[in-house]
Amino acid sequence: MSFDDFDLGEPSLSDLAAIEAEWPQIEADLAELDAEIRTLYLADHGGPTELDWRRKRRSESTLTRTAARPVRPIHRLRPAA
Numbered sequence: 513m514s515f516d517d518f519d520l521g522e523p524s525l526s527d528l529a530a531i532e533a534e535w536p537q538i539e540a541d542l543a544e545l546d547a548e549i550r551t552l553y554l555a556d557h558g559g560p561t562e563l564d565w566r567r568k569r570r571s572e573s574t575l576t577r578t579a580a581r582p583v584r585p586i587h588r589l590r591p592a593a
Contacts, residue, residue, distance in 0.1 A: 540571070540578040547571040 523531070531538075547568040554560040560568075 536581070538579045540575040544575045556585040 517530055547564075547570075550564060554564060585586050
């Protein structure tokens with residue numbers, strides 16, 4: 513695969529709709545990653561606080577809920593305004 517094989521234009525409406533449909537999962541993944549990084553950092557700097565552990569549990573819970581949530585089929589999505 514060469515560099516010329518990639519379309520460097522703007523994303524299509526269907527691409528944007530797919531991203532919008534998957535955004536809750538992406539957001540949950542980013543929150544979980546952020547909580548994990550903070551926990552690892554604080555492990556070497558005095559340890560996480562109760563609030564940090566609460567954030568970690570909340571991000572894990574959100575990640576589980578969004579992973580179990582069915583995503584609507586892409587062809588039924590309307591384009592973002």
